[in-house]
Amino acid sequence: MAIDREPERVYAVGDVHGCLDKLRRLEASIVADASGIAGEKIIVHLGDYIDRGPDSARVIDHLLSPAPEGFRRICLCGNHEALLLQALDDPExxxxxxxxxxxxxxxxxxxxxxxxxxxxxxxxxxxARRVLARLPAPHVAFLRALPVSFTTPARLFVHAGVRPGIALEQQSDHDLLWTRFLSAEPAGRSLLAGRCVVHGHTVTAMPFASNERVCVDTGAYRGSPLTAACFDGGPVRFLQAH
Incomplete structure (x- = not known):
C-alpha cells in the first residue's frame, strides 16, 4: 500500500495489544494535536492489536468504526494477527x-x-479451535485484509522492521512482520529508496528516533504508555497515553 505524496500529518501508533482504553486516550490526544491543521491527516496503526491485553475484540471493533473526523485510518498487519490467521487456516x-x-x-x-x-x-x-471457528465474520475479514506495509515518499511503515542489506522490493512479508533491529541502522536508506522505517514490535522503554528508523512500541500491555509518533515536516514528535 503506497501513496505518492507526503500527507500534512501522519501519526504512527505502536502495538496496542488489547489496551483499548489507552488507544482511545491516545486517539483523543492525536485529534487535539491536529486541531486546526488543514490537509491530509492519516493515523497509521502498526499492527498487533490483539493478544496479551484485556480487550482485543473491542479494539478490533474500534478500528472497524469510522476514523476521527478529518482523518484517514490505515491499519497494518502485525505478527500476532498473522499468527491468529495461521491458526484459523491451519489448526495444528x-x-x-x-x-x-x-x-x-x-x-x-x-x-x-x-x-x-x-x-x-x-x-x-x-x-480454542472451536472458538476460533466462531469469531465474528467482520473481524476475520478485517484481519485478512490487513496490508503489511504502507509507504510514502519519505517513510516505510511496517510492523516489525526490514531485513538488513535487502532491497525493499525483495523483503518478504515475514521480514516485515518479524524482524527485530539489533542496532540503530536498518537495511540502509539507499536500499529503501531513501525512506525512514517506522515500526513497532520491539519493545523499548522510550520511543526511539533516528534518521533511519523510528520505533514506537513502548509495551502498552505491560503497564507502560501507548505511543504514537507524529510526522509533520519537522523533527519527529511523540504522543503517549497512560
Missing part, C-alpha cells in the same frame, strides 16, 4: 498462537477455554 498451529497471548484474545470474546474444555471433555487446544 493453534498451540503456538495461544502460547504468545492468544488465550487473552479468546477471553475477550467471552470464552473461558478451561471451562469449555471441562464442560465438553475436550482438550484446551480443541476448545
Amino acid at each position: 498451529t493453534t498451540a503456538g498462537w495461544l502460547a504468545i497471548g492468544g488465550v487473552r484474545t479468546l477471553e475477550s470474546y467471552g470464552y473461558d477455554l478451561e471451562h469449555m474444555a471441562d464442560a465438553f471433555r475436550i482438550g484446551r487446544i480443541e476448545a
Whole structure:
C-alpha cells in the first residue's frame, strides 16, 4: 500500500495489544494535536492489536468504526494477527498462537477455554479451535485484509522492521512482520529508496528516533504508555497515553 505524496500529518501508533482504553486516550490526544491543521491527516496503526491485553475484540471493533473526523485510518498487519490467521487456516498451529497471548484474545470474546474444555471433555487446544471457528465474520475479514506495509515518499511503515542489506522490493512479508533491529541502522536508506522505517514490535522503554528508523512500541500491555509518533515536516514528535 503506497501513496505518492507526503500527507500534512501522519501519526504512527505502536502495538496496542488489547489496551483499548489507552488507544482511545491516545486517539483523543492525536485529534487535539491536529486541531486546526488543514490537509491530509492519516493515523497509521502498526499492527498487533490483539493478544496479551484485556480487550482485543473491542479494539478490533474500534478500528472497524469510522476514523476521527478529518482523518484517514490505515491499519497494518502485525505478527500476532498473522499468527491468529495461521491458526484459523491451519489448526495444528493453534498451540503456538495461544502460547504468545492468544488465550487473552479468546477471553475477550467471552470464552473461558478451561471451562469449555471441562464442560465438553475436550482438550484446551480443541476448545480454542472451536472458538476460533466462531469469531465474528467482520473481524476475520478485517484481519485478512490487513496490508503489511504502507509507504510514502519519505517513510516505510511496517510492523516489525526490514531485513538488513535487502532491497525493499525483495523483503518478504515475514521480514516485515518479524524482524527485530539489533542496532540503530536498518537495511540502509539507499536500499529503501531513501525512506525512514517506522515500526513497532520491539519493545523499548522510550520511543526511539533516528534518521533511519523510528520505533514506537513502548509495551502498552505491560503497564507502560501507548505511543504514537507524529510526522509533520519537522523533527519527529511523540504522543503517549497512560
